[in-house]
Amino acid sequence: MPERIPDDELLRELQQLAHKLGTTPKVQDMRDHGAFTAKTYQKRFGSWTDALAAAGFEPNKRGPAKIPADALAEELQQLADELGTTPTKTDMADHGRFSAKVYQERFDSWNNAIMAAGLSVNSQQPAELAADELLAELQRLADELESTPKMTDMRDHGKFSPTTYHTRFGSWNAALEAAGLTPNRQSSTEVEPNNGQNSDV
Structure with a gap:
């Protein structure tokens, strides 16, 4: 009988796939790009949505669950450390794991995302x-x-x-x-x- 895959390994795969795609994985994404089957997650956690919740993603009734805000903020902070300054949308597109659009949709604006990450907003007009x-x-x-x-x-x-x-x-x-x-x-x-x-x- 094959060895049972640890829960944390399954959840880590979900998170890595989310980072790779720049959005919360769908069942089809796991089928196409994931290391495990979607059925494995459904059997282990009860449903795909429950598996996403266990991985730290927030359900969204209008579509797939969202990447956690703290993961988005952490990426901004890491990029700021690498650049030595507050990242711009261009910086995120060139060097970040997520798109600027993800931040704007999640925080309503790029500046709101910057502030949520505890970084200084460039207020120059x-x-x-x-x-x-x-x-x-x-x-x-x-x-x-x-x-x-x-x-x-x-x-x-x-x-x-x-x-x-x-x-x-x-x-x-x-x-x-x-x-x-x-x-x-x-x-x-x-x-x-x-x-x-x-x-x-």
Whole structure:
């Protein structure tokens, strides 16, 4: 008769799978990517939902259980230690285990997540940011890309939001010109999507 798998090993597998996926595992996720069968969890804990609860996930009637808030906060704190500063959404996307969207959905905003993790929120507004700091970031990104940055480049790889440049300089092309860069003809038609991610933190 095969040896009984310890409960903590089953729960640890659930937690590791959640970290890998960036969301709470569903039965299908365990079937596709997990080390054990979903039926094992259902037999051991009574149901998949009970297994998730035992692993520390909170049930959500509208969908899968959520990753525990303390696990999200711990990841933010760890990333802050690695970077030596409060992480931005870009930092989380580049180096973190979870997406910024997970934090925004869980805490309602990125800044709320930062505060929940006990970290300092960058309260600088676009008008308070030094122009030379904004322009230096544009120039740095241009050097990195070896071409004139587009708004999407700044959003995906830069330190600030493209909206910050629109607010401060009036347009993306005006910001490029102020940085001594040649405006990209296509950039005048680029429209920054209103995705609720205008914070620079």
